Amino acid sequence: MTQRLTVNEQVHEVELAPSTPLLWALRDTLGLTGTKYGCGVMACGACTVLVDGVATRSCGTPLSGIASDKKITTIEGLTAAPLHPVQSAWAALNVAQCGYCQSGMIMAAVALLKEIPNPTDADIAARITNLCRCGTYQLVRAAIRQAAKAGTHG
Ligand code: FES
Numbered sequence: 001m002t003q004r005l006t007v008n009e010q011v012h013e014v015e016l017a018p019s020t021p022l023l024w025a026l027r028d029t030l031g032l033t034g035t036k037y038g039c040g041v042m043a044c045g046a047c048t049v050l051v052d053g054v055a056t057r058s059c060g061t062p063l064s065g066i067a068s069d070k071k072i073t074t075i076e077g078l079t080a081a082p083l084h085p086v087q088s089a090w091a092a093l094n095v096a097q098c099g100y101c102q103s104g105m106i107m108a109a110v111a112l113l114k115e116i117p118n119p120t121d122a123d124i125a126a127r128i129t130n131l132c133r134c135g136t137y138q139l140v141r142a143a144i145r146q147a148a149k150a151g152t153h154g
């Protein structure tokens with residue numbers, strides 16, 4: 001089946017089964033490997049991308065579930081230069097350790113701040129449910145607070 005995907009403001013036609021998870025279309029077909037495979041069962045958040053601004057776990061989202069007018073944003077499309085404010089906060093606080101989970105964390109944070117520009121700790125706890133084997137949770141929360149304080153939630 002041919003499906004039209006708008007990813008990072010570029011339109012692509014992909015020839016894949018409708019049941020193909022968006023994650024594999026992004027990584028294997030479009031070569032956007034910044035989005036990571038962690039658990040494959042929508043539990044870890046490593047595969048998080050934005051679909052029309054909403055944080056979406058792409059491992060559990062089949063292509064058939066994405067209408068052709070939807071806009072998908074991956075970590076590669078966040079911004080090239082300058083860094084997105086969330087990425088700047090991440091860099092300033094040196095959040096990443098191994099980095100594997102971090103693109104998903106950042107995409108989840110971008111979606112959170114878009115919806116709630118000044119999130120409470122409870123908002124952060126409720127929305128950022130991504131898992132990090134390196135245990136960067138405290139720094140993730142600090143970076144979200146810093147990006148929120150800067151008022152530059154993009
Ligand atoms: S790989 Fe998608 S939630 Fe873990």
Ligand code: FES
Binds near residue numbers: 096097133
């Ligand atoms: S930084 Fe290593 S898994 Fe999160």
